[in-house]
Amino acid sequence: MKRILITDANIVNDGKITRGDVFIKDGLIFIAGGNLKEYEADITIEANGKYLLPGLIDDQVHFREPGLTHKAEIYTEAKAAVAGGITSFMEMPNTVPQSTTLELLEEKYKIASERSLANYSFYLGATNDNLEEILKADPNNICGIKVFQGSSTGNMLVDNEETLEKIFAECPLLIATHSENDDIIKANLEKYKQKYGDDIPVKFHPKIRSEEACYDASKKVVDLARKHGTKLHILHISTGKEVQLFDNTLPLEQKRITAEACVHHLWFSEEDYEEKGTFIKWNPAVKTAKDREEILEGVLDDHIDVIATDHAPHTLGEKDNPYTKAPSGGPLVQHCLVALLEMYHEGKIRLEDIVQKTSHNVATLFEIEKRGFIRPSYHADLVLVDLEAPWTVNRDNIISKCGWSPFEGQTFRSSITHTIVSGQLVYENGIFNEDKMGERLKFSRKLSE
Structure with missing residues (x-):
């Protein structure tokens, strides 16, 4: 070399x-x-x-391969990542087929070894009936287990209480959760559908995927983790209320329960739905400006341990639909670091804190071997x-395969x-x-x- x-x-x-x-x-x-x-x-x-800076380590991305490569693929999204200063990523299991067996997981590793410019790891997905497969996983070879508590992920939803309890009691790996209460979301959605049909104004997205839905699910898994001593990492905190579920008195190395903030929840608020529409429709939803401020405060005072992207591309055609048909998610890896640097220019966060939350802490939390520091x-x-060196985001300089960005x-x-x-x-x-x-x-x- x-x-x-x-x-x-x-x-x-x-x-x-x-x-x-x-x-x-x-x-x-x-x-x-x-x-x-x-x-x-x-x-x-x-x-x-x-x-x-140490290269960013993004602990939550959706690169859509295999099975959803009309939206994105490991090759294109890894290129977008390195152009954005992300040198390592951890990718989610809700592909087609879903990565819920070690054999399917290794197929993704093979693709990445041939096609990814960035370093990589992949989560094994939990279901209601694959605990035996989870227990076979080598903790030194994969980043963790992903548990979905929200309905946007199809049949990967873990809604069997007994299974969830067993996963938390027996799993030797870090468990990363998407925590939203599915029953609360369904009830909220039905209420708005009765009034608007499928064409619900997108501004009601944070009312449907509400603070209550997020807090209820996050508290549930925090309680489970405390009961069983599980190593739990809750992804994409979207409410100020959730921030207080986490400890900021222990050093990160001693924490068993940790949390992640995503760049879109630190940048956008519900005021942006009028201009951006479904292009800032994420699960969990972007919520109030007060939530945004409290999440940032949680990042700065160590209630929240890492910053990531939840990069999840969809095509323009998929996004250009009425509320109930437009999928949630958007491309973020290319613009995460420059967005955080913009927040630095605005006096909201120090460069040292950006490095701590995007590199050092991710390496420490996941116990990554010899990465994340200079x-x-x-x-x-x-x-x-x-x-x-200022520049403006436009469709000519977007690298993600989907060809658009919420930062355009x-x-x-x-x-x-x-x-x-x-x-x-x-x-x-x-x-x-x-x-x-x-x-x-x-x-x-x-x-x-």
């Missing part, structure tokens, strides 16, 4: 910003520090004061950003100039290098925990 020297960068790592160089050899960070120009490199990147002997997953028309003040994945320079100023694919994430977990 080529040796890479990055010079004169503002290195954002381990809670501080220092000026210096980074030398990469054999795919690993060899040394990071002051002036390293004596090291002989094949590629020299002159940062000239740009900011060097440290000697760690895998060289890095992103270089120019904080003063937004001018961001920052640009991603270089992305390095496992020691390979895969993205440089709009140009991709596809000579080497990303690597499978490994985990260093102790079953006794």
